[in-house]
Amino acid sequence: MADVTSNTPRPHHHAPRRRGAEFYTYFALIFIAALPFAAVDWILEIARRHTLNLRGPLARAWAEADRITPLLFSL
Numbered sequence: 001m002a003d004v005t006s007n008t009p010r011p012h013h014h015a016p017r018r019r020g021a022e023f024y025t026y027f028a029l030i031f032i033a034a035l036p037f038a039a040v041d042w043i044l045e046i047a048r049r050h051t052l053n054l055r056g057p058l059a060r061a062w063a064e065a066d067r068i069t070p071l072l073f074s075l
Helices: 022-047 057-074
Strands: none
Touching: 022 057
């Protein structure tokens, strides 16, 4: 049996990626493009649920841009 108590593997810590001007340019473009779709979706959600206790269109568009932009840079 191997003794792993003296030489335990250390988790790899990745340095946080620095987001440059190109990232923020694409983020802004995607955010602006997502705003109308997020607004329509938000209005439909309000009509369906009859409540304003939902994330607004800005938060929805921001989340979409925050999800899509890193995908573009990972390719």
